[in-house]
Amino acid sequence: MQRRDWTDIIGGSLLLIFGLWFLWHAQNHYNLGELRRMGPGAFPAGLGLLNALFGLLILVPAFFRKGEMPVPAIRPLLAIIAGGLSFAFLIEPAGLVPATVALVFVVALAEQKQRWLRTAILAAALSVMAVLVFTKGLGIPVPAFRWWSY
Structure with a gap:
């Protein structure tokens, strides 16, 4: 047994990285608009933010759980x-x-x-x-x- 849950650390990190990349890409390449009139970048930015938040919710508790290093099939x-x-x-x-x-x-x-x-x-x-x-x-x-x- 390892001291950390590496499966969730890897998965949460990937979700966090991709979410932050989508958020960055939407902010820099599309108009976000306003709350009353959202632009074409508002939806991808929101999805990127949610993806990053879910990544954090998976990543942080994984440091305090025991687990094993995953073996890829x-x-x-x-x-x-x-x-x-x-x-x-x-x-x-x-x-x-x-x-x-x-x-x-x-x-x-x-x-x-x-x-x-x-x-x-x-x-x-x-x-x-x-x-x-x-x-x-x-x-x-x-x-x-x-x-x-x-």
């Missing part, structure tokens, strides 16, 4: 990155449904034991929801299927 990290890249590379040439299916199946490799039926059901459900939400609901012009028209 490489397999899930690589599977999630590969899933995001597969979606990014397939969305344009193949369409939303094949890209979503590829994303789900590649990210499922993060688990030690694959459950292919559950993964197939999840891929089908997420594909249907993605088409309904993004193409039908929001009107984003991304086709469900596009078979390598390049």
Whole structure:
């Protein structure tokens, strides 16, 4: 056992750093406006401030708790990155449904034991929801299927 909770120290520090960066970026690149008429930078500045505050709420108590140094799991990290890249590379040439299916199946490799039926059901459900939400609901012009028209 270590004398500090390193998992929360690392996580709280990252939240604090990113929150402060978002707050700084919003203040320096956007007009914050006034309380009666908020500008385009008010919302990102508020989110950055909240993120930094949550980071502090996680970080400060972690110095007074016992914990262990976290050991990063490489397999899930690589599977999630590969899933995001597969979606990014397939969305344009193949369409939303094949890209979503590829994303789900590649990210499922993060688990030690694959459950292919559950993964197939999840891929089908997420594909249907993605088409309904993004193409039908929001009107984003991304086709469900596009078979390598390049």
